[in-house]
Amino acid sequence: MMAKRIAPALDRKLVVDAAFALLREEGIEALSMRRLAARLQVQAPALYWHFRDKNELLGLMTGAIYRQAQEEVGACADWREWLVEYGRALRRGMLRERDAARLFAIAPPAPQGEAAQAPAIAAPLTDLGLDQASALSARAAVISLALGWSTYEANGPMHHFLEGMLDLDRSFEAGLQALVRGFEPFTA
Amino acid sequence: MMAKRIAPALDRKLVVDAAFALLREEGIEALSMRRLAARLQVQAPALYWHFRDKNELLGLMTGAIYRQAQEEVGACADWREWLVEYGRALRRGMLRERDAARLFAIAPPAPQGEAAQAPAIAAPLTDLGLDQASALSARAAVISLALGWSTYEANGPMHHFLEGMLDLDRSFEAGLQALVRGFEPFTA
DNA sequence: ACCTGAACACCGTTCAAGT
């Protein structure tokens, strides 16, 4: 007879999903290994069988947001259109998840597969005719704008008067348009 | 006779300076109230006489970086030049202090004086002929780009191959130029 | 007014031990 194999209580996807739920419900301050474990009906050290440390878990979360944004971008006629759609998708993703900006500040998106290679990162843009160096540079700028905007927007100092004073959605859009419009590829 | 008045061991400036020193030497993970107090030869609770909580202290730190950037911008011929110089100054400030991006993600810059009012924030640009709404929007976009860039740059995923693949300084500059070049004021 | 001592309610992580 084979030994009885009982089903594991946890797997990576289960934990990441629970972490997103906890983040949405209680915010990043409440996202501790102990609370997460409790929600999964398990003790905190059990999580360390599945993840090296908390940072790895958070990296999978930002990685998911990051990847989903790319998937949301449909077929585009040219690289400028792709950049604008990508910027909007990133912003949507960061608005969807609570404290997303703080998450990105702590834990870089974990790449999966060969998505970490420069040609793969540049691909959506090089496919539309942009050279690789320009593609990497432009994509980095769009990510930075979206990331910085949500950090800025989450910040209290502005949030009070700015949301009356300044339409945040419209202003982000204006910034994104400006960035993409003004971008000049390194090789004409 | 008056009672003997002994000099206080601490004041706000002293603490903020020590916090910057600790941040530079040991990074944001080591910036705890207890370690900071130890460096000042005092017990941790003493800090709570001078600051409401840790966040207030961090806000003074980001506020200092933020304000210094503005002071570094000299006289400009037009608002586009001001935005570019301001963006560069912000980036310098964030490179100067370790973990600056994470600091900004946690604690919004504490405004001081009447610097928190919209007209004051817009002033450097409205003085150069831009309308207030465009000024706030453009300034927010430049801040976001600088902030996001340093978050992005601090992140590991890219940092490995990106620093060979992509000149980070040159790319930031290209993004900043694009943003400012492409920006169209709301009122022509 | 300004600081200390002691305590509270937490953290992330390690590691032997259980099953």
Place this chain on the structure above:
DNA sequence: ACCTGAACACCGTTCAAGT
């Protein structure tokens, strides 16, 4: 293989008490 129990070395913050 996967999880628990117990422990270590920390946190931020409060509060009575000292001077």
